[in-house]
Amino acid sequence: MGISIWQLLIVLGIVVLLFGTKKLRNIGTDLGGAIRGFKKSMGDEETGKTADSDAIEGKKDDTVYEAGAAEKAEEKSRS
Numbered sequence: 730m731g732i733s734i735w736q737l738l739i740v741l742g743i744v745v746l747l748f749g750t751k752k753l754r755n756i757g758t759d760l761g762g763a764i765r766g767f768k769k770s771m772g773d774e775e776t777g778k779t780a781d782s783d784a785i786e787g788k789k790d791d792t793v794y795e796a797g798a799a800e801k802a803e804e805k806s807r808s
Contacts (some may be wrong), residue, residue, distance in 0.1 A: 745753065 748756075
């Protein structure tokens with residue numbers, strides 16, 4: 730009493746008529762991108778490095794650099 734192939738084809742036809750092929754293609758692309766991102770983040774987690782930690786480390790480096798540059802500029806203006 731399962732779902733036959735004909736019932737699946739009818740449902741697929743109705744979905745295509747309702748949404749159109751372009752929208753379904755966009756949904757498939759978005760879903761594929763989400764799956765790739767998930768796999769990448771899982772791989773990064775296994776190596777102990779995530780995109781968030783890279784961004785935070787980069788911000789720390791930029792902040793330190795900007796603070797150091799501001800101090801040097803103040804010293805030059807005093808001289």
